[in-house]
Each structure stands twice: as C-alpha cells, then as structure tokens.
Amino acid sequence: MDRVQKDFRSRQAFTLVELLIVVGIIALLVTVIMPSLNRAKELARQAVCLTNQANITKALHLYQADFESFPQNYADSYGPWSGSWRRWALACLTRYVSGDKTVFLINTDEGEFPRAYV
Numbered sequence: 001m002d003r004v005q006k007d008f009r010s011r012q013a014f015t016l017v018e019l020l021i022v023v024g025i026i027a028l029l030v031t032v033i034m035p036s037l038n039r040a041k042e043l044a045r046q047a048v049c050l051t052n053q054a055n056i057t058k059a060l061h062l063y064q065a066d067f068e069s070f071p072q073n074y075a076d077s078y079g080p081w082s083g084s085w086r087r088w089a090l091a092c093l094t095r096y097v098s099g100d101k102t103v104f105l106i107n108t109d110e111g112e113f114p115r116a117y118v
Contacts, residue, residue: 052103052104055097055103056093056097056103056104058096059093059096059097060093060096062096063092063093063096071088071089071092071093090104
C-alpha cells in the first residue's frame with residue numbers, strides 16, 4: 001500500500017506554463033475553425049432559401065394547373081394598397097404548400113419586419 005501512495009505522490013502534475021500552452025493551442029484551433037463553421041451555416045441558410053423558392057414555384061404551378069392561370073396582380077407596386085396583392089397571393093398559395101407555412105418568409109432576415117418571397 002505504501003508503494004501505491006508513494007507512486008501517486010511522486011507523479012508530477014501539469015505546470016502552469018504547460019496548461020497555458022494547451023489553452024492557447026485550443027484557442028488557436030477555435031479561431032481557425034470558426035470561419036468554416038460560419039460558412040457552413042450560411043450555406044445551410046442558402047439551401048433552405050432555395051428549397052423555399054422551389055416549394056413556392058411548385059405551389060404556383062399547382063395553382064396554375066387548377067385555375068389555368070397564375071394569381072393576378074390587381075394592385076400596383078406603390079401606394080397604401082401595395083401589400084394587398086401579396087397577402088391575397090399568399091392566401092391562394094397556402095393550400096398548395098404542405099407543412100410549415102413559413103416557406104414564404106426569407107430566413108436570413110434580422111430586422112423587425114421580415115421580408116417575404118411573395
């Protein structure tokens with residue numbers, strides 16, 4: 001039993017310098033890896049955006065197949081009623097989109113008012 005305790009006590013631990021070197025190496029690795037993780041995150045957002053646009057295109061074509069025309073644009077793009085066509089087109093297309101209806105929102109918005117595809 002004395003031999004085990006003696007071996008345990010005679011082992012040296014990490015010195016402060018060694019510990020700081022390890023922490024520095026880990027910090028360096030994190031700073032090298034972070035840009036690639038941000039790039040992967042942006043690529044994932046772009047993939048979601050492209051998928052949403054493809055789903056909207058499919059919804060438009062399904063609408064066109066049912067009604068033999070695309071949703072009409074009854075409002076001009078300026079003035080107080082400019083958003084009314086978007087809301088109307090959104091209401092027409094929601095039945096053709098399965099699952100989450102947030103497919104119409106752009107997922108990269110960070111502002112107070114999110115943009116939309118439609």
